[in-house]
Amino acid sequence: MNTSAHPNIPSSMVSVGGGESRKSKATGNVKMSAKDVKVFYGNTQAINGIDIDIYENEVLAFIGPSGCGKSTFLRCLNRMNDTIDICRVEGKIVLDDQDIYAPDRDVVLLRAQVGIVFQKPNPFPKSIYENIAYGPRLHGLAKRKAELDDVVESSLRRAGLWEEVKDRLDQPGTGLSGGQQQRLCIARTIAVSPDIILMDEPCSALDPIATGKVEQLIDELSESYTIVMVTHNMQQAARVADRTAFFHMGDLVEVDSTDTIFTNPQNQRTHDYITGRFG
Amino acid sequence: MTNLALIATLLMIMALAYHMGLTRSRAVAAEHDVRMHSRPGYYGALVALWCGLPALALFLLWSFLAPQLIEMLVTHQLPADMVAGMSDRELVTFLRRVTALANERSVSGGGTSEELAAAAHMARLQTFENLSLVALMAVFAVTGLVVARRNISPQWRARNQVERVITIALAASSGVAIFTTVGIVLSMLGETLKFFTFISPAEFFLGTTWNPRFSTSGTDAQGEFGLLPLLWGTMMVSAIALLVAIPVGLMTAIYMAEYAPPWLRNVAKPIIEILAGIPTIVYGFFALIVIGPFLSNVGDLIGINIRTTSALTAGLVMGIMIIPFVSSLSDDIITQVPKSLRDGALGLGATKSETIRQVVLPAALPGIVGAFLLAASRAIGETMIVVLAAGNNPVLHANPFEAVSTITVTIVNQLTGDMDFASPQSLVAFALGLTLFVITLGLNVIALIVVRKYRQQYE
Numbered sequence: 030m031n032t033s034a035h036p037n038i039p040s041s042m043v044s045v046g047g048g049e050s051r052k053s054k055a056t057g058n059v060k061m062s063a064k065d066v067k068v069f070y071g072n073t074q075a076i077n078g079i080d081i082d083i084y085e086n087e088v089l090a091f092i093g094p095s096g097c098g099k100s101t102f103l104r105c106l107n108r109m110n111d112t113i114d115i116c117r118v119e120g121k122i123v124l125d126d127q128d129i130y131a132p133d134r135d136v137v138l139l140r141a142q143v144g145i146v147f148q149k150p151n152p153f154p155k156s157i158y159e160n161i162a163y164g165p166r167l168h169g170l171a172k173r174k175a176e177l178d179d180v181v182e183s184s185l186r187r188a189g190l191w192e193e194v195k196d197r198l199d200q201p202g203t204g205l206s207g208g209q210q211q212r213l214c215i216a217r218t219i220a221v222s223p224d225i226i227l228m229d230e231p232c233s234a235l236d237p238i239a240t241g242k243v244e245q246l247i248d249e250l251s252e253s254y255t256i257v258m259v260t261h262n263m264q265q266a267a268r269v270a271d272r273t274a275f276f277h278m279g280d281l282v283e284v285d286s287t288d289t290i291f292t293n294p295q296n297q298r299t300h301d302y303i304t305g306r307f308g
Numbered sequence: 309m310t311n312l313a314l315i316a317t318l319l320m321i322m323a324l325a326y327h328m329g330l331t332r333s334r335a336v337a338a339e340h341d342v343r344m345h346s347r348p349g350y351y352g353a354l355v356a357l358w359c360g361l362p363a364l365a366l367f368l369l370w371s372f373l374a375p376q377l378i379e380m381l382v383t384h385q386l387p388a389d390m391v392a393g394m395s396d397r398e399l400v401t402f403l404r405r406v407t408a409l410a411n412e413r414s415v416s417g418g419g420t421s422e423e424l425a426a427a428a429h430m431a432r433l434q435t436f437e438n439l440s441l442v443a444l445m446a447v448f449a450v451t452g453l454v455v456a457r458r459n460i461s462p463q464w465r466a467r468n469q470v471e472r473v474i475t476i477a478l479a480a481s482s483g484v485a486i487f488t489t490v491g492i493v494l495s496m497l498g499e500t501l502k503f504f505t506f507i508s509p510a511e512f513f514l515g516t517t518w519n520p521r522f523s524t525s526g527t528d529a530q531g532e533f534g535l536l537p538l539l540w541g542t543m544m545v546s547a548i549a550l551l552v553a554i555p556v557g558l559m560t561a562i563y564m565a566e567y568a569p570p571w572l573r574n575v576a577k578p579i580i581e582i583l584a585g586i587p588t589i590v591y592g593f594f595a596l597i598v599i600g601p602f603l604s605n606v607g608d609l610i611g612i613n614i615r616t617t618s619a620l621t622a623g624l625v626m627g628i629m630i631i632p633f634v635s636s637l638s639d640d641i642i643t644q645v646p647k648s649l650r651d652g653a654l655g656l657g658a659t660k661s662e663t664i665r666q667v668v669l670p671a672a673l674p675g676i677v678g679a680f681l682l683a684a685s686r687a688i689g690e691t692m693i694v695v696l697a698a699g700n701n702p703v704l705h706a707n708p709f710e711a712v713s714t715i716t717v718t719i720v721n722q723l724t725g726d727m728d729f730a731s732p733q734s735l736v737a738f739a740l741g742l743t744l745f746v747i748t749l750g751l752n753v754i755a756l757i758v759v760r761k762y763r764q765q766y767e
């Protein structure tokens with residue numbers, strides 16, 4: 030992980046610096062792909078036709094000014110927008126070459142495959158154990174109690190939370206600190222073994238130390254998962270993302286390797302944004 | 309000067325005082341060229357209060373004391389042998405007639421010469437009293453006004469003082485509500501204790517027979533005052549009501565909160581809440597003429613003997629009545645469960661009904677239980693429906709198709725008709741009322757605690 034911080038953002042360009050920057054996976058297999066995706070809330074259009082490919086095991090960051098549609102687009106990727114009555118999605122999104130908006134597509138299975146972690150930690154008001162066990166139970170992933178125990182333990186371990194909570198699994202998840210809650214939510218998502226994890230500003234409610242832990246976790250998870258995250262923190266994008274996509278007013282302006290976006294953006298709007306001219 | 313005119317005048321003077329305070333504070337500020345501690349409006353308000361409050365306090369005290377004082381003076385002036393010849397009750401009646409005459413209202417028989425003389429005396433006293441009240445209030449108001457107006461200075465912390473007066477006024481208002489409640493409870497307690505001098509608490513609380521007889525049938529006929537049949541009837545009717553209201557209400561709430569499209573919700577919610585606005589006597593009526601005979605007919609068809617007025621009839625109708633309590637309280641609580649929790653479950657691949665059953669309802673459960681308890685206390689205290697539809701049969705039995713009697717019905721029975729308020733037959737109503745009060749209070753307290761616990765979860 031590139032840990033060199035750039036305190037002068039946004040007054041100057043970020044140089045991600047050196048060959049020790051993140052592994053480039055832009056040449057991997059396409060995991061998910063969006064074609065001309067448009068999203069409407071009632072009559073207002075929030076996304077104006079976006080095309081993007083998401084590669085297997087990459088960390089892709091969405092950046093852009095507030096209200097530009099990052100969350101909206103992210104939520105299209107596992108059809109969370111279905112839960113908003115007035116929201117309508119057009120275009121095509123395929124996952125492993127299958128249309129996720131196809132009429133016969135099972136949303137339940139899709140969401141097991143494409144998990145999501147929200148901005149504000151939202152543990153269920155149940156015990157820590159039950160929080161993690163919820164997903165596997167839902168999908169019948171564990172036959173016996175011992176199996177379930179294993180899933181819970183390994184998920185918590187991967188989320189780096191095991192050591193902190195192993196003695197109080199029966200206590201409410203809501204009693205954890207904010208950072209621990211967010212890692213609990215990540216563990217909860219991992220527990221159903223998704224292929225892709227979507228994260229919507231996962232660190233914006235956390236202090237710098239908890240943020241550091243979550244970033245480290247994202248880095249580790251990218252070994253086995255594809256991660257798409259929204260962030261407002263450009264250093265964070267620079268630290269953890271392989272590729273970065275810049276959104277502006279419902280458009281996907283530019284997507285490229287993180288180095289390129291921060292050092293040599295092709296589009297004037299991207300340039301203005303990362304140098305702090307607007308947004 | 310009538311009291312109304314007096315108060316109206318005082319209010320007008322206060323308005324004037326407000327204006328004077330306002331202008332004065334501006335003048336002071338201009339004169340010394342300084343910033344006043346508070347804005348002009350506060351000085352105006354404070355001057356108005358100084359002007360109005362002492363006069364108002366005097367007025368209240370005076371209206372409370374003056375009539376008593378006048379009656380005393382009038383009595384004092386009556387011939388001594390006449391007063392000595394009257395019992396207390398006669399004297400009270402006499403004074404009441406005199407007061408009526410003095411205020412130029414007619415009394416039956418037109419009034420004796422003594423009464424007329426006393427009335428004339430009283431009228432003179434009243435005129436004098438009235439004039440002195442007006443004069444004193446004027447003095448108070450003007451003094452207050454002048455003193456407060458002179459006090460206006462940049463350092464005078466008018467804002468803080470006005471705030472304090474407002475706080476005190478608000479506290480006093482809530483005090484009225486609290487003291488009234490406490491007063492009612494205390495008076496009930498007093499009467500209940502009186503009842504317990506006739507019947508021992510053990511006999512009352514543990515007795516299994518309710519047969520109070522009539523107070524007119526001789527003093528030795530004491531009757532039996534066992535609470536249990538009534539308590540049992542209350543519980544049975546309430547339980548039937550809750551069996552109807554809880555499932556229907558809860559499912560309505562879930563549908564309204566989670567599934568109903570907004571337009572339907574906007575139409576249906578008010579309609580359901582209208583159920584709560586129907587006077588209970590109408591429900592009782594409905595139970596008596598529609599539901600009761602209907603159930604009885606159904607019973608005949610399937611070979612069960614169902615009385616027209618029975619625990620079942622009353623319970624069913626009462627259940628319908630409390631559906632809106634359960635549904636609108638639960639609805640509020642379900643909608644309060646944060647969207648983020650639902651998203652969490654949906655994001656893991658839970659279906660809508662799974663999310664509701666496994667995440668939303670458990671999270672809302674304490675609040676929903678609170679709603680049930682409130683509905684239960686409502687059912688237990690309900691009167692009109694059971695008076696009409698439960699059949700008034702204070703006997704211990706477990707058959708819901710039979711008539712029962714409840715605590716509330718019995719209170720009505722014991723207090724209607726010509727009763728001697730010193731007999732156990734009437735006093736028992738207070739004991740029953742207090743019992744009912746303790747039960748519903750207990751339920752409400754538990755419900756409030758539960759609901760509060762639930763609130764904290766999301767704050």
Ligand SMILES: Nc1ncnc2c1ncn2[C@@H]1O[C@H](COP(=O)(O)OP(=O)(O)OP(=O)(O)O)[C@@H](O)[C@H]1O
Nearest residue numbers: 070075093094095096097098099100101102113115
């Ligand atoms: N539920 C909704 N109903 C109506 N309009 C919505 C809804 N959610 C988002 N929008 C609108 O869609 C546009 C994009 O919103 P979105 O939440 O995707 O922005 P964002 O890029 O995630 O912003 P932020 O960085 O502040 O989270 C905004 O104009 C917003 O007002």
Ligand SMILES: [Mg+2]
Nearest residue numbers: 099100101229
């Ligand atoms: Mg967002």
